[in-house]
Amino acid sequence: MPGKLLVFEGVEGCGKSTQLQILHAALLQNVDLQRLQQRGLIPQLLATREPGGTELGLGLRQLLLGDCGGAAMASRAELLLYAADRAQHVEEVIRPALAAGSWVLCDRYIDSTVAYQGYGRGLDLALIEQLNQVATGGLVPDLTLWLRLDAETGLARTRQRGSADRMEQAELAFHQRVQGGFERLAQQHSERIVAIDAMADIDAVAREIFAVVEGYLQQWYAPSLTA
Numbered sequence: 001m002p003g004k005l006l007v008f009e010g011v012e013g014c015g016k017s018t019q020l021q022i023l024h025a026a027l028l029q030n031v032d033l034q035r036l037q038q039r040g041l042i043p044q045l046l047a048t049r050e051p052g053g054t055e056l057g058l059g060l061r062q063l064l065l066g067d068c069g070g071a072a073m074a075s076r077a078e079l080l081l082y083a084a085d086r087a088q089h090v091e092e093v094i095r096p097a098l099a100a101g102s103w104v105l106c107d108r109y110i111d112s113t114v115a116y117q118g119y120g121r122g123l124d125l126a127l128i129e130q131l132n133q134v135a136t137g138g139l140v141p142d143l144t145l146w147l148r149l150d151a152e153t154g155l156a157r158t159r160q161r162g163s164a165d166r167m168e169q170a171e172l173a174f175h176q177r178v179q180g181g182f183e184r185l186a187q188q189h190s191e192r193i194v195a196i197d198a199m200a201d202i203d204a205v206a207r208e209i210f211a212v213v214e215g216y217l218q219q220w221y222a223p224s225l226t227a
Contacts, residue, residue, distance in 0.1 A: 119181025
C-alpha cells in the first residue's frame, strides 16, 4: 500500500514546524500506528521540509531565505528556485518513501508556492500550477493541515523569536495577501485541506491536529486495523 503525504501549511509564525515535530513524536507512540508498522504497512515515519529537504535543497534554502548579499531577488527567480527545490525533494525523498509505504510529514509544499508566489507576489497562478505539476509529477498531499492564523499575529510571533529570514522581513501587506491565498486554497481544495485554529495554545492545537490525523489513520487503514 502506498504511503501518505501529510503537509503542514500556513503563514509565518503559525507554528507549523513546531506542530509537525509534536505530531511526529505523538504518532511514534500511537498504538494503531505501531501495529501497522509491525505489519510492515508503514515502515517509516519521515519528517521533512521545503525548502531544504535535501542536500541540494539546503543550498537553495539559504538562497531563498538568506539575505542574498543584500541584492533583491526577482519574483520569477524565487519561484523557479522553489520549484527546483521541490523537484529534487520529491524525486530524492518523498516519492521513494511513499513507494515504500511510509508516511511523510512535510513542512510546506505546493500550497505555499501558490499562496506566497501567486497571491503574495502576484505571479500567474496558471504558471505556478504548471510548475508545481512539473516539479511534483502530479503528486498532491493526502492531507494538508492548514494552521489558520492572521498574518499580523503571525509576524508578531516571529519578531519574538529574534532574527527574521528574508521572507519574514516582507511587508505586512504581502503576508496578508499570502493569508488570503491560503484561505482561497482551503475553499478550493476542501477535500484535502483541514483548517486548524492556530490562535489556541500549543497543546490545544496539537490535540486538534492529532484528532484529525487519527481520524484519517482509521479511515485509510480500517481493514488492517480490524483484522
